[in-house]
Amino acid sequence: MARIVLTNAYISVGGVDLSDLVSSVSLSSTFDVVETTAFSSSATKTRVAGLADNSVTLEFHQDYATGEVEQTIYPLLGTVAAVIVKPNGSTTSAFNPSYSFNAVISEWTPLNGAVGELASASVSWPVTGAITKAVA
Amino acid sequence: MAYTVISDREVCGKKKGESITDKELVDAGVSAQALIAANHIKASNAATPSIKPATEGATN
Numbered sequence: 001m002a003r004i005v006l007t008n009a010y011i012s013v014g015g016v017d018l019s020d021l022v023s024s025v026s027l028s029s030t031f032d033v034v035e036t037t038a039f040s041s042s043a044t045k046t047r048v049a050g051l052a053d054n055s056v057t058l059e060f061h062q063d064y065a066t067g068e069v070e071q072t073i074y075p076l077l078g079t080v081a082a083v084i085v086k087p088n089g090s091t092t093s094a095f096n097p098s099y100s101f102n103a104v105i106s107e108w109t110p111l112n113g114a115v116g117e118l119a120s121a122s123v124s125w126p127v128t129g130a131i132t133k134a135v136a
Numbered sequence: 137m138a139y140t141v142i143s144d145r146e147v148c149g150k151k152k153g154e155s156i157t158d159k160e161l162v163d164a165g166v167s168a169q170a171l172i173a174a175n176h177i178k179a180s181n182a183a184t185p186s187i188k189p190a191t192e193g194a195t196n
Binding site: 014015016017018066067068071072074075076079081082090102 | 142143144145146147148149161164165166167169170171173174175176
């Protein structure tokens with residue numbers, strides 16, 4: 001299996017393919033660690049996994065034109081939206097798994113940037129429910 | 137209810153000019169209202185008026 005350099009990641013938010021306006025994507029999944037240590041001869045702590053907590057972080061290039069980033073995300077603010085991310089293009093396969101989930105569109109930065117910089121919007125949205133991984 | 141993709145961006149895998157149904161949107165877990173507000177889709181089977189305007193001189 002080859003290493004992969006991300007050049008063509010697929011990102012869909014609310015059903016809309018916004019891949020060419022996203023410069024960074026990170027899907028994170030962590031579990032609470034619940035301690036279960038009890039008296040035993042092993043003298044070690046024991047633990048089990050608790051609740052999962054997932055989130056997605058995206059860096060958008062801002063675009064106010066019809067059907068672009070601002071018009072797509074703004075109506076979703078404060079709602080739950082379907083998000084799909086894939087490492088390499090839209091075709092799902094064993095080597096290009098699809099991760100689909102619902103994210104709470106909890107933050108948005110309609111205007112962000114300094115003089116001479118590209119207008120961008122960096123967001124971190126919590127996932128509600130499970131992440132579904134598909135390979136076909 | 138059916139919609140037509142009017143955006144240059146793919147919507148649930150559909151390209152501009154293609155039709156997408158309410159069921160497809162629901163299955164994808166996306167909001168038709170948000171997509172309409174964002175100018176990605178429009179209703180493609182808008183009801184036609186069933187009442188015709190009265191014509192002058194018509195009798196009952």
